[in-house]
Amino acid sequence: MKKNNIIYWSTTGLFSLMMLFSGSMYFASPEVQAGFIKMGFQDAFRIELGIAKIIGALVLLIPFFKGSVKEWAYAGFGITLISASILHASIGDPAAKIISPLIFLGVLAVSHIFWKKRLQAVN
Template sequence: MKKNNMIYWTTTSLFSAMMLFSASMYFTSPEVGAGFTKMGFQDAFRIELGIAKMIGALVLLIPFFKGSIKEWAYAGFGITLISASILHASIGDPAANIIAPLIFLGILAVSHIFWKKRLQAAA
């Protein structure tokens, strides 16, 4: 049980920290804004995605949130990361920009697996 908790909190904290950092860059970095423009998105989408990332990261981190809302956060992040990888590939970005979201998808998957294991152990 202790190992499961350690793996869960390590992966969840790492993933959430990355999403919070990413979201903050959506609001503060002109380069990120330019990247969204290059991909054909308006500023409203960048702002919406930044807010959604912040909320999702908090949902994953705060134990108060349980059940369906946490599942939706995991699903939303999964869709976002897969979409980011596909989008970066489609516009010819460097391999690092294509692979990074998939690495974080792997970390998210480990977090989800160990969240489920913790739920099963508590039941």
């Protein structure tokens, strides 16, 4: 059980910190804003995605949130990361921008697996 907790909190913490940083950069960085324009998105989508990343990261971190709410956060992040990788590939971005969302998808998957293992151990 202790090993599962360490793996869960390590991956969840790492992933959530990255999403909190990423979400905040959507509001603070002119480069990120320019990137969204380059990809053809309206500014409202950047704001919406920034808010969603911050809320989702908090849902993963705060133990109060359980069950379906956490499951939806995991699903939303999974869709976002796969979409980001596909989008970066479609506009010809460098390999690092295509692969990095997939690496974080792997971290998210480990977090989800160990979240489920922790739930099974409690029940």
